[in-house]
Amino acid sequence: MLTLHQAGFTTTPSIAPLDGTLRPGELLAIVGPNGAGKSTLLSMLSGFRPCEQGELHLDGKPLDEWPITTLANRRALVAQQELPGFDWQTFELVSLGSNPCSALVVELLHDLDLTHLAKRSVLSLSGGERQRVMIARGVCQLLSRRSSTAKDGGLLLLDEPTSALDIGQQQRLMRQLRAWAERHCMAIVCVLHDLNLASTYADQVWLLHQGRRIAQGNPAQVLTPRRIEEIYQVNINHIAREDLSPPQFLLAP
Amino acid sequence: MISSAPYVRHRYTLPLSRTTRVLSGLTLALIIALGWGAASGTLGVSPWSVFNGSASELSVQVWWQLRLPRLLLGVAVGAMLAGSGAAMQGLFRNPLADPTLLGLASGAGLFVALWIVLFQGSAAGSLYGQFAAGFLGALCVCLVVFGIAKRQGGGSAAVMSLLLAGLAINTLAGAGGGVLAFIASDEQLRQLSLWGMGTLTNALWRTTALALLLISVALWMLLRSAKELDLLQLGEATAHAAGLDATRLKRRVVVATSLGVGLCVALTGVIGFLGLLVPHCLRLWLGPGHRLLLPASMLGGALLLVVADTLARTLGAPAEIPVGLLTSLLGGPYFLYLLMRRNRAC
Numbered sequence: 001m002l003t004l005h006q007a008g009f010t011t012t013p014s015i016a017p018l019d020g021t022l023r024p025g026e027l028l029a030i031v032g033p034n035g036a037g038k039s040t041l042l043s044m045l046s047g048f049r050p051c052e053q054g055e056l057h058l059d060g061k062p063l064d065e066w067p068i069t070t071l072a073n074r075r076a077l078v079a080q081q082e083l084p085g086f087d088w089q090t091f092e093l094v095s096l097g098s099n100p101c102s103a104l105v106v107e108l109l110h111d112l113d114l115t116h117l118a119k120r121s122v123l124s125l126s127g128g129e130r131q132r133v134m135i136a137r138g139v140c141q142l143l144s145r146r147s148s149t150a151k152d153g154g155l156l157l158l159d160e161p162t163s164a165l166d167i168g169q170q171q172r173l174m175r176q177l178r179a180w181a182e183r184h185c186m187a188i189v190c191v192l193h194d195l196n197l198a199s200t201y202a203d204q205v206w207l208l209h210q211g212r213r214i215a216q217g218n219p220a221q222v223l224t225p226r227r228i229e230e231i232y233q234v235n236i237n238h239i240a241r242e243d244l245s246p247p248q249f250l251l252a253p
Numbered sequence: 254m255i256s257s258a259p260y261v262r263h264r265y266t267l268p269l270s271r272t273t274r275v276l277s278g279l280t281l282a283l284i285i286a287l288g289w290g291a292a293s294g295t296l297g298v299s300p301w302s303v304f305n306g307s308a309s310e311l312s313v314q315v316w317w318q319l320r321l322p323r324l325l326l327g328v329a330v331g332a333m334l335a336g337s338g339a340a341m342q343g344l345f346r347n348p349l350a351d352p353t354l355l356g357l358a359s360g361a362g363l364f365v366a367l368w369i370v371l372f373q374g375s376a377a378g379s380l381y382g383q384f385a386a387g388f389l390g391a392l393c394v395c396l397v398v399f400g401i402a403k404r405q406g407g408g409s410a411a412v413m414s415l416l417l418a419g420l421a422i423n424t425l426a427g428a429g430g431g432v433l434a435f436i437a438s439d440e441q442l443r444q445l446s447l448w449g450m451g452t453l454t455n456a457l458w459r460t461t462a463l464a465l466l467l468i469s470v471a472l473w474m475l476l477r478s479a480k481e482l483d484l485l486q487l488g489e490a491t492a493h494a495a496g497l498d499a500t501r502l503k504r505r506v507v508v509a510t511s512l513g514v515g516l517c518v519a520l521t522g523v524i525g526f527l528g529l530l531v532p533h534c535l536r537l538w539l540g541p542g543h544r545l546l547l548p549a550s551m552l553g554g555a556l557l558l559v560v561a562d563t564l565a566r567t568l569g570a571p572a573e574i575p576v577g578l579l580t581s582l583l584g585g586p587y588f589l590y591l592l593m594r595r596n597r598a599c
Binding site for chain 2: 071078086097098141157
C-alpha cells in the first residue's frame with residue numbers, strides 16, 4: 001500500500017533517505033528520542049510536507065500526484081494535540097471531514113469509550129478524552145469516505161496517540177487499533193514514545209535517531225536492550241520472556 | 254479478511270428543521286426591521302402610502318431616493334461586516350478576529366482618505382476610485398496580518414501578536430488620517446469628515462447598486478467556503494489530510510473580506526465591532542459550524558445595522574447620530590467583557 005524509495009528531506013528538519021513498505025492490515029510504530037524526526041517523517045507520509053528526494057507511493061502512485069480530496073479518502077492524520085478554537089460538540093467534531101452516517105459515529109464513540117461524552121463540548125473534555133475524540137475523527141474519515149471498490153481500509157497516521165492516556169486507555173486504544181487494522185484491512189502508522197506499547201502491538205518498528213533510521217524490522221529485532229540504552233542514553237532492565245512474546249523494558253532505578 | 258464497505262454513506266447535516274428555523278426566523282426579523290426602518294424617519298412616510306399614491310410628491314421622492322437605498326445599503330454593509338467577521342474568526346481559529354480589530358477597516362479607511370486627498374475633483378477621485386482604494390487598503394492589511402499569523406504559528410502568542418498588530422495598524426492609520434487632515438484643503442476636509450464618521454447617509458442609487466452587486470459576490474464567496482472553514486478548525490495538517498486545500502481557502506476568504514470590507518469602508522466609513530459582536534453571539538447560540546453560522550451572521554449583521562441605523566436616524570431627529578458611533582458604543586463594552594471572560598478562563 002505505502003512504499004518508500006529513498007524518500008527523505010534535504011532541508012532541516014531533514015530525514016535521511018529511507019526505503020520501506022507498509023501492507024494493509026499492518027501496524028507500524030515509529031519510535032525514537034525527542035527530536036529524532038518522528039513527526040517530520042509522519043508529515044512526509046501524510047503528504048503535508050512532500051518529500052524532497054526519492055519517491056513515496058501510495059497504491060503505486062506518487063503521493064504528490066494524488067488530488068488532495070481523493071487522497072483524503074485513502075489516508076487520515078491525527079496530529080498531536082491541537083486545541084480546536086471553538087466549542088464543537090464531540091459528535092460534530094467526529095463527523096468533521098466526512099459525511100458519516102450516525103451509526104458509524106456511534107460505533108466509533110463506543111469503541112473508544114466516548115459514548116457518554118457525545119453531546120459534550122470538546123473544550124470541556126480532558127486531554128485524554130479529547131485525544132480519543134480526534135482519533136475517532138480520523139478513523140471516521142477513512143471509513144466513511146472509503147469507496148465501495150477499495151480493497152483495503154486506507155492508511156491511518158497517528159502522532160503520539162497515547163500521550164495523554166492512562167494505562168488502561170492505552171491498552172484499550174492499542175487493542176482497538178489492532179482490531180481496526182484487522183477488521184477493515186487498514187494500514188496504521190503510529191508515532192510512539194512507549195517502547196513497551198510498540199513492542200507489544202506493532203508488526204514493524206522503525207527506530208529513528210537524529211533524522212536517520214537506525215533500525216527497522218519486527219519489535220524483537222529492533223528493540224534490543226543495547227541499542228536502546230545507547231540511543232536513549234538510559235539504563236534499563238530488560239525482560240525477555242521465554243515464550244517469545246515481545247521484549248519489555250523497565251527503567252533501572 | 255477484506256470486509257466490504259459496511260457503512261452506507263449519506264449526508265450528515267444539522268437537522269434541517271433547525272437550520273431552516275433559524276435562518277427563516279432571522280429573515281423574518283430582518284423584514285420586520287426593514288418595514289420599521291422604511292416607515293420611520295424625520296419625514297414620516299409609510300411605505301404603504303408611497304405605493305398606494307396617497308403620499309405627497311416630496312415624500313415619494315424622499316422615500317425612493319434616500320430611504321430605500323439607505324436601507325438596502327444597511328443590509329449589505331451589515332451582512333458583509335458580520336459575515337467577514339465570522340469568516341475571519343474561522344480562518345484565524347480565534348473568536349477575537351474582526352475586520353476593525355485587526356486593522357482591516359482602518360487600513361482601508363486610510364487608503365480611501367489618501368485617495369480623497371490626492372485625487373479629489375479629478376475623474377479618478379470618483380466613488381469607483383474610492384472603492385478600489387478601500388479594497389487595496391484592506392488587502393494590504395490582510396496580507397500583513399496574515400504574514401504575522403503565519404510566522405507565529407498557532408497558540409496564544411499568535412493571538413496576542415495579531416491583536417497587537419491590529420492595534421499598531423489602527424494607530425498608524427489614525428496618525429496617517431491626522432496627517433492627511435492636516436494637509437487637506439477645506440473642501441477635502443469636509444468630504445473626509447463627512448465620510449469618516451461611519452454613517453449610511455451617503456447612500457445614493459448610483460453607488461448603492463454597484464455596492465450591492467459587489468458585496469453579493471463577496472458574500473457568495475464566503476458562503477461557499479463554509480464547509481472548508483469547518484475543516485480548517487482541525488488544524489492545518491489534519492485539515493490537509495482531510496482534503497482541504499488551505500491555501501486556496503485562505504486566498505478566497507482574504508480576497509472576499511478585503512473586497513467586501515474595503516467597499517463598506519469606502520461607502521460608509523468605519524462601522525466598528527459589528528463583525529465581532531454578531532458572529533460571537535450567534536456562535537454561543539448556534540454552535541461553531543460555519544454552514545449555519547455564516548448565513549446566520551450575515552442576516553444578523555444586516556438586522557443589527559438596519560435597527561441601529563434606524564435608531565440613529567430617529568433618536569435625535571432631526572439631527573442624526575453616526576451609526577458607527579452607536580455600534581462602537583455597543584461593541585466596545587462587549588469586547589472588554591469578552592477579554593475579561595477569557596482571562597478568567599485561563
